Amino acid sequence: xxxxxxxxxxxxxxxxxxxxxxxxxxxxxxxxxxxxxxxxxxxxxxxxxxxxxxxxxxxxxxxxxxxxxxxxxxxxxxxxxxxxxxxxxxxxxxxxxxxxxxxxxxxxxxxxxxxxxxxxxxxxxxxxxxxxxxxxxxxxxxxxxxxxxxxxxxxxxxxxxxxxxxxxxxxxxxxxxxxxxxxxxx
Amino acid sequence: xxxxxxxxxxxxxxxxxxxxxxxxxxxxxxxxxxxxxxxxxxxxxxxxxxxxxxxxxxxxxxxxxxxxxxxxxxxxxxxxxxxxxxxxxxxxxxxxxxxxxxxxxxxxxxxxxxxxxxxxxxxxxxxxxxxxxxxxxxxxx
Numbered sequence: 210x211x212x213x214x215x216x217x218x219x220x221x222x223x224x225x226x227x228x229x230x231x232x233x234x235x236x237x238x239x240x241x242x243x244x245x246x247x248x249x250x251x252x253x254x255x256x257x258x259x260x261x262x263x264x265x266x267x268x269x270x271x272x273x274x275x276x277x278x279x280x281x282x283x284x285x286x287x288x289x290x291x292x293x294x295x296x297x298x299x300x301x302x303x304x305x306x307x308x309x310x311x312x313x314x315x316x317x318x319x320x321x322x323x324x325x326x327x328x329x330x331x332x333x334x335x336x337x338x339x340x341x342x343x344x345x346x347x348x349x350x351x352x353x354x355x356x357x358x359x360x361x362x363x364x365x366x367x368x369x370x371x372x373x374x375x376x377x378x379x380x381x382x383x384x385x386x387x388x389x390x391x392x393x394x395x
Numbered sequence: 396x397x398x399x400x401x402x403x404x405x406x407x408x409x410x411x412x413x414x415x416x417x418x419x420x421x422x423x424x425x426x427x428x429x430x431x432x433x434x435x436x437x438x439x440x441x442x443x444x445x446x447x448x449x450x451x452x453x454x455x456x457x458x459x460x461x462x463x464x465x466x467x468x469x470x471x472x473x474x475x476x477x478x479x480x481x482x483x484x485x486x487x488x489x490x491x492x493x494x495x496x497x498x499x500x501x502x503x504x505x506x507x508x509x510x511x512x513x514x515x516x517x518x519x520x521x522x523x524x525x526x527x528x529x530x531x532x533x534x535x536x
Contacts (some may be wrong), residue, residue: 222499267509269496269499270471271469271494271502272498272499272502272503274469274471274494275494275495275497275498276498281470283444338472356471387407387472
């Protein structure tokens with residue numbers, strides 16, 4: 210029997226059980242508000258959101274690989290294309306595109322067309338340093354770490370801070386393949 | 396219909412996180428199963444070095460006189476392998492289905508610690524349902 214090829218983000222998004230978008234937005238909003246109440250410092254909240262995203266990402270990657278059937282990507286360009294086209298579509302139902310490649314091919318931007326996390330959200334003046342969607346940067350970082358890529362993910366543009374789109378910068382720091390220790394003297 | 400003897404899941408460091416046996420043939424006690432799992436992890440890694448072709452991903456199938464061993468390694472390094480009667484069909488689909496069940500019932504359980512032995516009842520129930528003899532063939536899709 211021929212092995213099944215990779216599935217498109219739309220097909221997978223259509224096939225999984227979905228939840229009410231408002232419930233999702235409200236739940237995420239409740240998390241951010243609670244973190245702000247507990248931690249008070251906006252920088253601490255950013256860090257916690259990133260950590261939470263990381264914990265989600267390390268588990269999400271297997272879900273992604275199991276459902277989408279993608280094969281090993283040949284280079285980082287393919288990896289980011291898959292994240293934008295299949296990953297974001299599959300989990301958030303939004304399209305994304307990859308732009309702004311640097312010369313070495315290790316740094317790019319992912320631009321989101323839409324973002325269900327921020328429906329109805331406005332940042333007050335007291336939270337101006339907050340990256341409301343920082344969980345997303347943690348998710349990408351965690352997921353890529355489980356497939357041997359150390360990355361740095363930061364927000365370049367954030368609609369809640371006055372920009373026109375959500376733009377994430379994904380930078381590949383290094384590839385760390387699992388090495389089997391063959392040498393006895395190590 | 397050919398039988399499945401046992402199932403293993405090993406984490407990316409080679410530690411056994413799940414061992415299930417079906418039937419008394421090939422049943423192993425805990426220590427043996429742990430040892431066999433780490434042996435398999437090592438052999439799988441060594442096979443990538445032995446390969447004359449670059450980009451070998453490891454051993455998919457081991458055929459012996461009395462059993463077949465099918466192995467599936469996810470891109471995250473977790474290995475799923477099954478020891479079955481020679482000539483058993485649909486084992487690759489079973490392993491892929493196990494991976495989906497793992498992503499659902501194990502990883503989505505917030506109380507499951509990553510890389511630790513699996514103690515998730517829902518996972519084991521779904522797995523048993525999938526293994527039932529008349530269901531394995533349905534996994535081909």
